[in-house]
Every structure is written in structure tokens, then in C-alpha cells.
Amino acid sequence: MAFGLIIIGDEILSGKRVDQHFPKVLEILSSRGLSLSWAEYVGDDPARITATLKRTLSSDDIVFCTGGIGATPDDHTRQCAAAALGVPLLLHPQAREKIGERITDTAREKGEVPDFESAVNLHRLKMGEFPQGAEIIPNSYNKIPGFSVVNPGTQSPQKAAQTAHAGMHHFAPGFPVMAWPMFEWVLDTYHAALFHQNPQLEQSVLVFGAMESALTPLMEAIEAEFPLVKVFSLPHVGNAQMRNHIDLGVKGEPIQSAAAFVKLLAGLDQLHAEYKPA
Incomplete structure (x- = not known):
């Protein structure tokens, strides 16, 4: 439904x-x-x-x-x-x-x-x-x-x-x-x-200087490990206030989503990606 x-x-x-x-x-x-x-x-x-x-x-x-x-x-x-x-x-x-x-x-x-x-x-x-x-x-x-x-x-x-x-x-x-x-x-x-039968948790970071293709394996691994979580990637064209970046995050069942977010940050660190809280 x-x-x-x-x-x-x-x-x-x-x-x-x-x-x-x-x-x-x-x-x-x-x-x-x-x-x-x-x-x-x-x-x-x-x-x-x-x-x-x-x-x-x-x-x-x-x-x-x-x-x-x-x-x-x-x-x-x-x-x-x-x-x-x-x-x-x-x-x-x-x-x-x-x-x-x-x-x-x-x-x-x-x-x-x-x-x-x-x-x-x-x-x-x-x-x-x-x-x-x-x-x-x-x-x-x-x-x-x-x-x-x-x-x-x-x-x-x-x-x-x-x-x-x-x-x-x-x-x-x-x-x-x-x-x-x-x-x-x-x-x-x-x-x-x-009402309120499926609580959701969403967390994301802004990733700078990275291509979506380079982040895709990390995203796929997280979704495979956490079936109740979706990973999202929203590219943004830069402007006078902020450089080009990707809003990268997870959303879904709260417990799995929290664990998936930890995994996401660890993966970004391994890639030496520059990021900050969204």
C-alpha cells in the first residue's frame, strides 16, 4: 500500500x-x-x-x-x-x-x-x-x-x-x-x-570534490548490508556560496539507518573524501 x-x-x-x-x-x-x-x-x-x-x-x-x-x-x-x-x-x-x-x-x-x-x-x-x-x-x-x-x-x-x-x-x-x-x-x-507505524531516520553529509561513480560501490555495499535502508545521492551545482557537492546520505529504519550512516562515514574516510554535515 x-x-x-x-x-x-x-x-x-x-x-x-x-x-x-x-x-x-x-x-x-x-x-x-x-x-x-x-x-x-x-x-x-x-x-x-x-x-x-x-x-x-x-x-x-x-x-x-x-x-x-x-x-x-x-x-x-x-x-x-x-x-x-x-x-x-x-x-x-x-x-x-x-x-x-x-x-x-x-x-x-x-x-x-x-x-x-x-x-x-x-x-x-x-x-x-x-x-x-x-x-x-x-x-x-x-x-x-x-x-x-x-x-x-x-x-x-x-x-x-x-x-x-x-x-x-x-x-x-x-x-x-x-x-x-x-x-x-x-x-x-x-x-x-x-500513523507512525514505520519510523524513519535520515542523515546525510555534503561531499566535495568527488564523483558519484567513485561513491557508487560504497552506496551499493551499504544497501546490501542494510536491507531496510536506502542510500541517496543528490548532486548540486556550485554557486557563489558553495562549491559543487553531493548530498550523500541514508534513510530508513532507525537502528539500521544509524549503523549505515556510521558505515558511510567510515567509507568516505577510506576514500579520503572531503565532507561536512549537511
């Missing part, structure tokens, strides 16, 4: 808006001892969105999706999720209730009586049409919910509500002020049992 992120919207790919979701999702996951395994950007193309969701829904991953769940012509995510699952879109009763509350609140703010049968308000209800079997995600900002679905073949929706280990997709609007609290809610509601 892994955590993934799908960010949907032409405005991100065209540069009209700068994506803020990726760094925030990293922060939300990290604060719970979790990490992001993959991320994808997808434009407002129904065929591509459907194909992407078909692929990710066939996994056991827990996936956050942002964007395209409104009811304007360029919003396709709800329909594509239903198509990928092979189920119809249905007006969710709790979504209908929450959207009704929003309609009432909006009318009250204007000093009006809500007209639930107006064309505008009937159209608003389309934002509550989710794939059959979906559950709503509360929206603390304006009450119009997102939705969650269980990946096919993982578990039933009933069991998914009782375990953190069900693969699921969680769909939220593209607006950060709405999406981020909604993602935190689904993590705390559905996946809390996964």
Missing part, C-alpha cells in the same frame, strides 16, 4: 495557477509519520482522467485527488470516477442535505427565502452526484462535500470504514482552503491506524 496524489486541472499545466497541493500533502502526511510514494498531474481531458483513475483504482493505494468535482462544463472528475468504477452517478442523500444547508445559508446572507426548485439551485445539486457507493467528505469551508470510494477488489465500503488498510481514493475540490482540511479529515477518519 502506498499514498498517491492526482492533481487535475488545465490551469496547473498551463501555468495559470501554481500548484500548492504537492508540498502541503507532503506536510500533512509527514506530520502523521506517512510519506507520498507518487504524484501525477492531469489536464481536464475526460478520457485521460478516466484512464488514470482506472489504473490507480486497480491498486491498493490510498490516493488523494484534487480538482474537477464542481458542476461546470470543465469539471469532469466525478463523471470520470464513475466511469472508471463502472457505476452510475447518483445524488448522495447526505450531499443533498449539505448542499441544501449551503443554499439556505446563502439565501439568509442575502435576506432572501431559499428557492430549492430554482434552476440555479437544482444545478448546484449536481455537485452532490457521486459514484454509486461513495461516501461524502465533509467540507468545513462551504459545506459542499467531496467524496471517497473504495478501490475495487479491496474491501467492501462497510469494512473500509473500519480499517486503515483499505485502498481508497479521496476526491476534493481544487481550492486549497477546502481540500487540505478534507484530506486531513479522511486521514484521521479512515487511516489513523497507519
Whole structure:
């Protein structure tokens, strides 16, 4: 099982808006001892969105999706999720209730009586049409919910509500002020049992005047000796403040990672490499 992120919207790919979701999702996951395994950007193309969701829904991953769940012509995510699952879109009763509350609140703010049968308000209800079997995600900002679905073949929706280990997709609007609290809610509601289950330790040094090819045998030896550790090497081009260097380190299970770091420093000393703490 892994955590993934799908960010949907032409405005991100065209540069009209700068994506803020990726760094925030990293922060939300990290604060719970979790990490992001993959991320994808997808434009407002129904065929591509459907194909992407078909692929990710066939996994056991827990996936956050942002964007395209409104009811304007360029919003396709709800329909594509239903198509990928092979189920119809249905007006969710709790979504209908929450959207009704929003309609009432909006009318009250204007000093009006809500007209639930107006064309505008009937159209608003389309934002509550989710794939059959979906559950709503509360929206603390304006009450119009997102939705969650269980990946096919993982578990039933009933069991998914009782375990953190069900693969699921969680769909939220593209607006950060709405999406981020909604993602935190689904993590705390559905996946809390996964929090802080795999503690990680990461340590690194900055190595100067060395080629990655010269460091590769040391890196391979460390990963072979410590199977719960990954060795990373991040070259940096020099600038006015610092020479060319490599950020070389280890990350993984704390006990093995600590031992691997000692081994890494010893190996650098044997190579007479110049390094300092990162």
C-alpha cells in the first residue's frame, strides 16, 4: 500500500495557477509519520482522467485527488470516477442535505427565502452526484462535500470504514482552503491506524570534490548490508556560496539507518573524501 496524489486541472499545466497541493500533502502526511510514494498531474481531458483513475483504482493505494468535482462544463472528475468504477452517478442523500444547508445559508446572507426548485439551485445539486457507493467528505469551508470510494477488489465500503488498510481514493475540490482540511479529515477518519507505524531516520553529509561513480560501490555495499535502508545521492551545482557537492546520505529504519550512516562515514574516510554535515 502506498499514498498517491492526482492533481487535475488545465490551469496547473498551463501555468495559470501554481500548484500548492504537492508540498502541503507532503506536510500533512509527514506530520502523521506517512510519506507520498507518487504524484501525477492531469489536464481536464475526460478520457485521460478516466484512464488514470482506472489504473490507480486497480491498486491498493490510498490516493488523494484534487480538482474537477464542481458542476461546470470543465469539471469532469466525478463523471470520470464513475466511469472508471463502472457505476452510475447518483445524488448522495447526505450531499443533498449539505448542499441544501449551503443554499439556505446563502439565501439568509442575502435576506432572501431559499428557492430549492430554482434552476440555479437544482444545478448546484449536481455537485452532490457521486459514484454509486461513495461516501461524502465533509467540507468545513462551504459545506459542499467531496467524496471517497473504495478501490475495487479491496474491501467492501462497510469494512473500509473500519480499517486503515483499505485502498481508497479521496476526491476534493481544487481550492486549497477546502481540500487540505478534507484530506486531513479522511486521514484521521479512515487511516489513523497507519500513523507512525514505520519510523524513519535520515542523515546525510555534503561531499566535495568527488564523483558519484567513485561513491557508487560504497552506496551499493551499504544497501546490501542494510536491507531496510536506502542510500541517496543528490548532486548540486556550485554557486557563489558553495562549491559543487553531493548530498550523500541514508534513510530508513532507525537502528539500521544509524549503523549505515556510521558505515558511510567510515567509507568516505577510506576514500579520503572531503565532507561536512549537511
